[in-house]
Amino acid sequence: MIKPLVQDDIVALATPPGIGAIAVIRVSGQNLISLYKRITNQKTPPQPRYVNYNSIVDINRNKLDNCLITYFKGPNSFTGEDILEISSHGGEFIPKAILALLYSLKVRQASPGEFSYRAFINGKIDLIQAEAISGLISSKTSKNAKVQLNNLNGDLSQSLLNIRKEVITLLTILEHELDFAEDEVSFTTTSEIKLILNNILYTIKNIISSSRFGKTINVGVRVVLFGKPNAGKSSLFNRLSGSEKAIVTNIPGTTRDTIETWLEISGIPVCIIDTAGIIESNNEVELLGIQKSMQEFKNADIILLLDEENPLNFYKQQNMDLLNKKIILVHTKSDLNLNDIKGTNLIKISTKTNTGIDQLYTELSTHLKDSLSYNYSKDPVVMSERQHALILSTVGILNEAINILNNEPDLVLLSSLLHEFTEILEETLGKISNEDIFNNLFSSFCIGK
Amino acid sequence: MKDENIIIAGGGHAGIEAALAISRMGFKATIITLDPKALGRMSCNPAIGGLAKGHLVKEIDALGGAMGFFADKACLQFKTLNKSKGRAVWSPRAQVDKLQYANYINNFVKTNKNINIIKGEVVDFDTIRGAVSHVILKSKKKIKCSALIITAGTFLNGLIHIGDTTFRAGRMGEIPSTGLTEALSKHGFTTGRLKTGTPPRLLSNSIDWSKTEISKGEKNPFPFSTNTKRPFFPRNDNCNIVNTSTRTHKHILKKMHLSAMFSGKIEGVGPRYCPSIEDKVFRFSNKPFHQLFLEPEWVNSKQIYLNGFSTSLPKETQTSALKTIPAFKNVELIRPGYAIEYDYLVPSQLKRSLESKTVLGLFSAGQINGTSGYEEAAAQGLIAGINACKYIENKKSFVLTRDQAYIGVLIDDLTTKEINEPYRMFTASAEHRLLLRSDTAVLRLSPTAIKHNLLTKVQASTYEEFINNYNNVMSILTKNQRKQNSIYKSILRGDISFLDLSNEKGFNSIPAEVLFSVETFIKYKGYIIREEERIKKTKSLEEKIINVNFSYNKIYNLSNEAREKLTRLKPETLGQASRIAGVNPSDVASIAIALSK
Numbered sequence A: 001m002i003k004p005l006v007q008d009d010i011v012a013l014a015t016p017p018g019i020g021a022i023a024v025i026r027v028s029g030q031n032l033i034s035l036y037k038r039i040t041n042q043k044t045p046p047q048p049r050y051v052n053y054n055s056i057v058d059i060n061r062n063k064l065d066n067c068l069i070t071y072f073k074g075p076n077s078f079t080g081e082d083i084l085e086i087s088s089h090g091g092e093f094i095p096k097a098i099l100a101l102l103y104s105l106k107v108r109q110a111s112p113g114e115f116s117y118r119a120f121i122n123g124k125i126d127l128i129q130a131e132a133i134s135g136l137i138s139s140k141t142s143k144n145a146k147v148q149l150n151n152l153n154g155d156l157s158q159s160l161l162n163i164r165k166e167v168i169t170l171l172t173i174l175e176h177e178l179d180f181a182e183d184e185v186s187f188t189t190t191s192e193i194k195l196i197l198n199n200i201l202y203t204i205k206n207i208i209s210s211s212r213f214g215k216t217i218n219v220g221v222r223v224v225l226f227g228k229p230n231a232g233k234s235s236l237f238n239r240l241s242g243s244e245k246a247i248v249t250n251i252p253g254t255t256r257d258t259i260e261t262w263l264e265i266s267g268i269p270v271c272i273i274d275t276a277g278i279i280e281s282n283n284e285v286e287l288l289g290i291q292k293s294m295q296e297f298k299n300a301d302i303i304l305l306l307d308e309e310n311p312l313n314f315y316k317q318q319n320m321d322l323l324n325k326k327i328i329l330v331h332t333k334s335d336l337n338l339n340d341i342k343g344t345n346l347i348k349i350s351t352k353t354n355t356g357i358d359q360l361y362t363e364l365s366t367h368l369k370d371s372l373s374y375n376y377s378k379d380p381v382v383m384s385e386r387q388h389a390l391i392l393s394t395v396g397i398l399n400e401a402i403n404i405l406n407n408e409p410d411l412v413l414l415s416s417l418l419h420e421f422t423e424i425l426e427e428t429l430g431k432i433s434n435e436d437i438f439n440n441l442f443s444s445f446c447i448g449k
Numbered sequence B: 001m002k003d004e005n006i007i008i009a010g011g012g013h014a015g016i017e018a019a020l021a022i023s024r025m026g027f028k029a030t031i032i033t034l035d036p037k038a039l040g041r042m043s044c045n046p047a048i049g050g051l052a053k054g055h056l057v058k059e060i061d062a063l064g065g066a067m068g069f070f071a072d073k074a075c076l077q078f079k080t081l082n083k084s085k086g087r088a089v090w091s092p093r094a095q096v097d098k099l100q101y102a103n104y105i106n107n108f109v110k111t112n113k114n115i116n117i118i119k120g121e122v123v124d125f126d127t128i129r130g131a132v133s134h135v136i137l138k139s140k141k142k143i144k145c146s147a148l149i150i151t152a153g154t155f156l157n158g159l160i161h162i163g164d165t166t167f168r169a170g171r172m173g174e175i176p177s178t179g180l181t182e183a184l185s186k187h188g189f190t191t192g193r194l195k196t197g198t199p200p201r202l203l204s205n206s207i208d209w210s211k212t213e214i215s216k217g218e219k220n221p222f223p224f225s226t227n228t229k230r231p232f233f234p235r236n237d238n239c240n241i242v243n244t245s246t247r248t249h250k251h252i253l254k255k256m257h258l259s260a261m262f263s264g265k266i267e268g269v270g271p272r273y274c275p276s277i278e279d280k281v282f283r284f285s286n287k288p289f290h291q292l293f294l295e296p297e298w299v300n301s302k303q304i305y306l307n308g309f310s311t312s313l314p315k316e317t318q319t320s321a322l323k324t325i326p327a328f329k330n331v332e333l334i335r336p337g338y339a340i341e342y343d344y345l346v347p348s349q350l351k352r353s354l355e356s357k358t359v360l361g362l363f364s365a366g367q368i369n370g371t372s373g374y375e376e377a378a379a380q381g382l383i384a385g386i387n388a389c390k391y392i393e394n395k396k397s398f399v400l401t402r403d404q405a406y407i408g409v410l411i412d413d414l415t416t417k418e419i420n421e422p423y424r425m426f427t428a429s430a431e432h433r434l435l436l437r438s439d440t441a442v443l444r445l446s447p448t449a450i451k452h453n454l455l456t457k458v459q460a461s462t463y464e465e466f467i468n469n470y471n472n473v474m475s476i477l478t479k480n481q482r483k484q485n486s487i488y489k490s491i492l493r494g495d496i497s498f499l500d501l502s503n504e505k506g507f508n509s510i511p512a513e514v515l516f517s518v519e520t521f522i523k524y525k526g527y528i529i530r531e532e533e534r535i536k537k538t539k540s541l542e543e544k545i546i547n548v549n550f551s552y553n554k555i556y557n558l559s560n561e562a563r564e565k566l567t568r569l570k571p572e573t574l575g576q577a578s579r580i581a582g583v584n585p586s587d588v589a590s591i592a593i594a595l596s597k
Ligand SMILES: Cc1cc2nc3c(=O)[nH]c(=O)nc-3n(C[C@H](O)[C@H](O)[C@H](O)COP(=O)(O)OP(=O)(O)OC[C@H]3O[C@@H](n4cnc5c(N)ncnc54)[C@H](O)[C@@H]3O)c2cc1C
Pocket: B009, B010, B011, B012, B013, B014, B015, B032, B033, B034, B035, B038, B039, B040, B041, B042, B043, B044, B045, B120, B121, B122, B123, B151, B152, B153, B154, B155, B156, B170, B171, B172, B176, B177, B178, B180, B196, B197, B198, B274, B338, B339, B340, B365, B366, B367, B368, B371, B372, B373, B374, B377, B378
């Protein structure tokens, strides 16, 4: 639980601890000028938005390090408060010593997410932007980072605000019509209103279609290696991950527990999962492993179905054609020439000779690119599950509203729906009806942001 | 009988509902008023109800108030406005005989044993330990009281303008009230100045009626009051309509500089929504004509109220402008239209109970709180009356919320918004119109009224009967809902209406209004559920109480604007805080967290 409403100063290391030539230490608080003077032993206050070259001195006025200190004066800063950004030399000792000095001067270590939280609370960012920061920090790929950055700049927020503005204008007209029976206003016709609503619906649907893309680059794609024991799953896993993480033996049933590894293919985070081979068994441990395999199978976005004889047979056996999932058939151990089957929708590989591995990569990346067709540099992208669920619920409302206009137009019902619509947009942007939402969000951040 | 005395300063619509509510709750009220003969006088138009105001009248009735019942009795013509829109905004309106209405009210109040009427002018009050103890009259007399409700209407330093003539008056023909504003300031209250206007009254036989259009009333209207006897067959007199023309407009534009409002003489702010004819001509210059309604002020009245021609032009200009309209070629004015400026008490200084946030036992209600209209005044009077009793009983105050009643919306707006023109009720001000329909007033409010002992025995049993009927019909219909060709489904499809329902077996003794409510609910049900869901979402916000003494300086994250407004307006709940203009979501979040600590 965050308690940011105490008027205190907070500090955190903004760069990873230990390694690196320099370390950045960030302080936020109501008034940091005296703190600056104290730690630098200066008489003059720092100039805002300038890099000040100073030595930092400890309690006994002994020099700790030469630092670059940037001072941002609130409210013109990220948190809306005063901020000091101290770039010191890196390593184990110096950053720790500076932090210790600051702690001794009653600067508190920030809770996770507290910087962003303060930015939100001080009205510097909205909830979508806060979510983007959270995403930016944890983003595993450059593409993800780019989109999160767009959202941090307010792209998605701005599109939602534009829609909101349009609906409010419409509501103003409607309300006027309802409350001024015989008045001086000329009223908008239902067909005009319908046109506006259809346009909004179109925009909203576009935004929603971005969410699959958003999810893909945010959460990543799960690729599961699946097949009978000894099919060569773990061997492929090691090949793809460039490691020896998975144990390979000629004993069927070697793999028991699932193993994961992350790759980046075409800018998308991909999680490769090795599983236990599927077989009828009485062995309790083996059965548990198979259960886990099935679980992964269910959660998979893409399945690589491996078999050394004919993956198609296994495919049919398991009724996989009924599944609404991308399945790639992989014929393994091609170097052994066990079974020379023909087929175009089949990839032959050998982990011994490395044949077919490139082709498999190509196949995977083609499929991944399909889900990336969204033009993210231009259009806003829905990145979080929370955003997605809220925006999705507005589609039903808009359809209902258009439906009303198609039948006997009851303007009160219409207005009620449009009010609901705007309230949902506001909730997406962070108008609260529930304080728990952002407590959860902000506590999942890492400390320095 | 409890012998505590509640004093009400003012005998207008607010004062009367306050006194009657107090009497129904078993307490004693003393009305002190400038002119006891003017009790319940309608200062302006001869009509009660109308858009959103009709809803207020129904709610006042459901809470035991008198306005609807006497409007039914004095009715000249009934009409439901907005019939072409949705049912939720259908608003009953009655053309009313002003003389009869005031007479009924007079008799009713004067024969009430719990109400005492004194002629006098309240100029100040005393307090003991922060609570009201005495009122002080102009005659220097002091009267002890346990609570005081000020309902001075447009009378505080009232100033009438007709062209360049100005004179002091409370309204035409009545003296203003002087000294009370100054007393309020002395006690630390902020006051402001507003303005309203009224159209001229025309001499009936100077009008060429053949050149007017006829506007008929409704044949079988539902009355306002559940207590009114059924069947209800009110008078259904015609009204008449004429149109202005570009000739009229040119004439007015030419003389515009003579209007008190345009010459800059009036400092009070008038309502934008009820513009004077000068305003209309000026602001909607491309509109070729404006409609004017000719409304009789009482039965066979020689005096015709010209609705739509509110003005502060000089009398001669009013006459000459009107003469450009064929029906008014030879028109004579009995009384010119005029504008009146008056002081009001900035209403954000009140709690939702209408008690002052600073002086215990001091209430105010009606036009003095910056509203305009009989219905708005009556609604506040009722609530202030109830809460004056609650105050004396030392009980929790009676507050209606925004999702319960238009009255709740009205008072919540008054106490959180900054009023800069006379406040009038609009349906758009309510977030949950589908629930706050005029046909649901009794269903929504009477159970609470019964619980709080606000009704007479007779009222309580009448309302209970209505509610029981409604519940019975509803349960019969929903029980068979899924059957093929069920009545429920036919209603949904729009195949049958409430009128057909009364022909159904078992329903013939059920009042049509009950069936109307049932039909409307069934039709709206899906949407009503959606609105209820929306209400639930913000419930925790609405119910989170903020102490009046809460210090916003403790929360350093607040924007300066938010801090200033919150400190000044002192919202009673987090929901109210979130509605204050300039208080952003992040500010609300900060307060929420500060409160949860
Ligand atoms: C010129 C004019 C135009 C209007 N135009 C419109 C309009 O266009 N639309 C609309 O909806 N409404 C209009 N109204 C408003 C409507 O008449 C009022 O809103 C309504 O009557 C207010 O009721 P009330 O009880 O608050 O006050 P009022 O009905 O004004 O009653 C005030 C009462 O207080 C008494 N009083 C005042 N001061 C003292 C005192 N110090 N001591 C003792 N008694 C006191 C008076 O004698 C009077 O009985 C208009 C009113 C006027 C005067």
